[in-house]
Amino acid sequence: MTSLLAESNLIHQNLVVEHAATDNENNLHEGSSLDALIAHTEVLDSEFTCHPVTEHCPVEVKVDQIIVGDDNLRLTSAGWSKIADVCRAPLGYWSRFPPESWPQFAQYHLDHDPNLAMTGNSHGSIEAVAFRKRFVGFRSTHLVHLDFATIMQTISAALGDRRQSYLVNKFIVNEDSISVELITPGQTHAVKVGDDVAGGIAVSHSILGNHPTTVDLFVHRLFCRNGLTLRHCVGHAAITRSRRLKDNGTQARGAAIDQIERMVLERLSHQTALFGSLSQLPDAQIGRPAGADDEEAIRRFLMPSLRATHLWSDQLWQRVLAPAWRHVHGGNGELNEFAAVNTITYVATHQSDLSFRQRRTLARLAGLLSFRRVHVCPRCNSAIVGT
Numbered sequence: 443m444t445s446l447l448a449e450s451n452l453i454h455q456n457l458v459v460e461h462a463a464t465d466n467e468n469n470l471h472e473g474s475s476l477d478a479l480i481a482h483t484e485v486l487d488s489e490f491t492c493h494p495v496t497e498h499c500p501v502e503v504k505v506d507q508i509i510v511g512d513d514n515l516r517l518t519s520a521g522w523s524k525i526a527d528v529c530r531a532p533l534g535y536w537s538r539f540p541p542e543s544w545p546q547f548a549q550y551h552l553d554h555d556p557n558l559a560m561t562g563n564s565h566g567s568i569e570a571v572a573f574r575k576r577f578v579g580f581r582s583t584h585l586v587h588l589d590f591a592t593i594m595q596t597i598s599a600a601l602g603d604r605r606q607s608y609l610v611n612k613f614i615v616n617e618d619s620i621s622v623e624l625i626t627p628g629q630t631h632a633v634k635v636g637d638d639v640a641g642g643i644a645v646s647h648s649i650l651g652n653h654p655t656t657v658d659l660f661v662h663r664l665f666c667r668n669g670l671t672l673r674h675c676v677g678h679a680a681i682t683r684s685r686r687l688k689d690n691g692t693q694a695r696g697a698a699i700d701q702i703e704r705m706v707l708e709r710l711s712h713q714t715a716l717f718g719s720l721s722q723l724p725d726a727q728i729g730r731p732a733g734a735d736d737e738e739a740i741r742r743f744l745m746p747s748l749r750a751t752h753l754w755s756d757q758l759w760q761r762v763l764a765p766a767w768r769h770v771h772g773g774n775g776e777l778n779e780f781a782a783v784n785t786i787t788y789v790a791t792h793q794s795d796l797s798f799r800q801r802r803t804l805a806r807l808a809g810l811l812s813f814r815r816v817h818v819c820p821r822c823n824s825a826i827v828g829t
């Protein structure tokens with residue numbers, strides 16, 4: 443039986459997330475061209491500033507600002523949680539103490555931790571990063587940091603003549619990471635009659651270099667706008683994802699750019715296989731164990747994968763996943779593998795009360811389930827829970 447309450451809840455959240463996820467501030471709309479995206483990211487990149495920490499530019503922490511040399515950066519709760527990360531403090535560390543005492547603790551850690559030793563650091567190996575003068579976090583200057591516009595220009599160049607067909611589906615700035623989904627609405631593949639998907643690319647980049655830049659295949663189901671991503675592993679090709687390259691000057695930058703270019707081409711070479719694999723899913727019936735109804739059967743089918751991604755609880759199933767399976771834009775109450783995948787992608791795309799990382803993991807799990815007739819291995823499984 444369909445729960446109307448849960449359904450309307452999901453639909454409502456769907457509308458909210460579409461607004462939140464598409465950045466209209468600089469006229470970047472859904473359906474924007476790659477050129478418009480690049481122009482947008484150039485503006486965005488210019489709003490991030492770097493503030494090297496050296497002997498002469500030490501860090502001074504106050505409750506609402508962090509001062510690096512002569513630069514005053516606003517410090518918000520997101521910034522405080524980044525400082526806790528740097529100090530390797532446990533979750534909820536700051537809440538144990540009154541805010542007035544936070545700067546003293548933070549300052550002590552930043553000055554004395556041998557891995558940070560910021561104040562005495564004469565080599566300038568750490569810099570503070572700010573967005574519009576708001577502290578975002580610290581990053582190592584020993585790694586190559588490409589700006590996002592350079593990454594998108596590289597991807598655009600790698601696509602060559604195909605670049606015109608790629609349009610922006612979503613552009614998300616989340617804390618210190620930037621993600622973009624590009625789709626080719628003009629070139630679709632029918633998974634079954636009347637149910638078309640567009641191919642695409644999903645890019646994820648960390649401003650602080652917390653994870654390597656990822657380029658994944660992306661599939662967008664036109665009917666419901668659900669999306670899934672296919673991560674790659676060594677089983678697919680020699681290159682799985684970019685490594686965080688050490689910065690040895692322009693040569694290292696060139697290597698980082700080459701790496702992204704190669705990833706794009708390698709990923710796209712698997713698109714046909716992914717489409718072919720997807721087309722087999724509607725006919726792949728899921729068995730109904732004796733005494734179980736359809737919902738119980740789909741629950742048993744999905745549970746092991748969801749457990750492996752640490753996204754399983756009975757409560758999550760009842761509240762989110764079961765309604766998504768019943769939803770016409772999700773599993774539509776059907777008992778086959780395409781319905782199972784669409785259940786996951788529906789939640790990944792629309793469930794705005796799950797965290798960005800949880801939704802990204804679900805989109806990757808859907809990719810894994812979609813591709814497992816072509817390839818599956820333990821590395822694939824671990825790649826979807828990582829960064």
Ligand SMILES: [Zn+2]
Pocket residue numbers: 675676677678817818819820821822823
């Ligand atoms: Zn694999």
